[in-house]
Amino acid sequence: MNIILGGGISGLLLASLNKEESLILELQHEVGGLFATEEISGTNISIIPPIVSNPNFMEGLKYHEYNPRIIYEKSKYLKDKICKECETFPSWLDFAGKKFWIDNFSEIISNLSKGVKIINEYPIIIKDKKIITNKGRSVIFDKIYNTISRKELLKLVGYNDPNLKSVSAFITILITKGEKEWDVYINGDTGIVFSHIIRKNIEDDIFVNYIYSFFTSRLPDIKKVFSDLKRTHLFSRDEILAYRSHVIKDAILYGTPSVELDFIKNCGRLGLWKNISLEEAVYLVRKC
Ligand SMILES: Cc1cc2nc3c(=O)[nH]c(=O)nc-3n(C[C@H](O)[C@H](O)[C@H](O)COP(=O)(O)OP(=O)(O)OC[C@H]3O[C@@H](n4cnc5c(N)ncnc54)[C@H](O)[C@@H]3O)c2cc1C
Structure with missing residues (x-):
């Protein structure tokens, strides 16, 4: 067996x-x-x-084609914000070029x-x-x-x-109503807890948004995610219909x-x- x-x-x-x-x-x-x-x-x-x-x-x-409109903010700090020690980023954090959503x-x-x-x-x-x-x-x-x-x-x-190292991810899945002028939002500002938001329409005016907050020591607080969403003017309280969170302990992997x-x-x-x-x-x- x-x-x-x-x-x-x-x-x-x-x-x-x-x-x-x-x-x-x-x-x-x-x-x-x-x-x-x-x-x-x-x-x-x-x-x-x-x-x-x-x-x-x-x-x-x-599947269908997913060609996101991407907004970048302070992207030159992104690598240091997520993982200083990593040699490269996972390909799944690269949203440029032709993509498909299964x-x-x-x-x-x-x-x-x-x-x-x-x-x-x-x-x-x-x-x-x-x-x-x-x-x-x-x-x-x-x-x-x-x-x-x-x-x-x-x-x-x-x-x-001892060679095996990783960065964890706190993923907030947000269901929202209303269009935005972007599908992927990337923010390298270390003062903002999340770095990536990936969104897609699921029905009529309803969208799913995947919010990634990467961390190595302290688990991010959901309240900080919500206050940063407000601070960045990405979502207002009445646009948010539901949410769930998940912790992925080993999200970005590095070391041989x-x-x-x-x-x-x-x-x-x-x-x-x-x-x-x-x-x-x-x-x-x-x-x-
Ligand atoms: C944040 C994030 C976003 C990603 N986005 C994309 C994307 O957009 N596109 C893409 O192509 N790839 C993406 N990936 C990569 C993709 O997730 C992996 O390629 C794929 O999931 C690999 O599948 P797996 O079965 O190897 O691992 P996993 O999907 O991680 O499965 C491992 C399984 O092991 C189980 N397990 C863990 N510990 C134990 C235990 N002690 N005993 C028993 N079971 C256990 C877990 O519950 C889980 O079911 C992403 C990865 C991450 C971390």
Whole structure:
């Protein structure tokens, strides 16, 4: 039996491509990882926007062109505001050029999850080819395919890789009414908690806005996000209809992994510890 840690797109594809018997261990109730959806104001919204540069990386995708009108403010400070130590920024923070928004990714995830075995548990002990989960289940495995944090997994098996570093993201999903003259807003001002807002029309006059506030030590306060939205005159209180927040502990990844173990095959963004895009994740799973 192969164990797949993580039921994001990488874990789900690994399980569906794997010829041998496999079992996915997923921490969250919903599968799909960062592309898992939740209902906000009656609409299914994913935790991050499914924006890609090439929409032909998987069969069955429905999509439309997303060519955002971008507003930049103090962009020369952006890199230092988000990550001084990073050599490059993830490609998913680059909104220039032709982009596509995938409309049916939740369907793709739901279809992928139908044919695979998933349990809503996570490993707490890994020893002698045996995994014990938080619910006391014990599973003997041949190999582990890892798509969860490589750092976390190494700790479980008694190793530490000091090279693995990351920046966290506090994501606020805002449902608003009313048009704006921009679709992507980028702000490098360190006095403003957020750096990126990505928005798209979801029905008539209603929009979803993804607000990214990156951080390394203190979790940003939602009140600060709202007061900065007011300060920058981006949204007034009566335009906001609903909101949700999510914390992504390891959002921007940097540092080169230095520890490899023969019974663990690292895949996905957190296993490879690379800022891969959705398209790259799908491509790399086939090589894993
Ligand atoms: C803020 C942000 C925005 C992004 N925007 C875009 C974009 O617009 N376009 C694009 O192409 N790419 C984007 N990406 C990249 C994209 O999210 C990844 O390429 C893709 O999600 C990789 O899927 P994955 O399955 O490898 O990882 P994830 O989606 O991170 O899945 C990992 C899974 O492991 C689970 N897990 C974690 N810990 C445990 C544990 N201990 N036990 C069991 N399960 C666990 C998690 O719950 C999750 O389901 C973005 C990434 C971030 C961080």
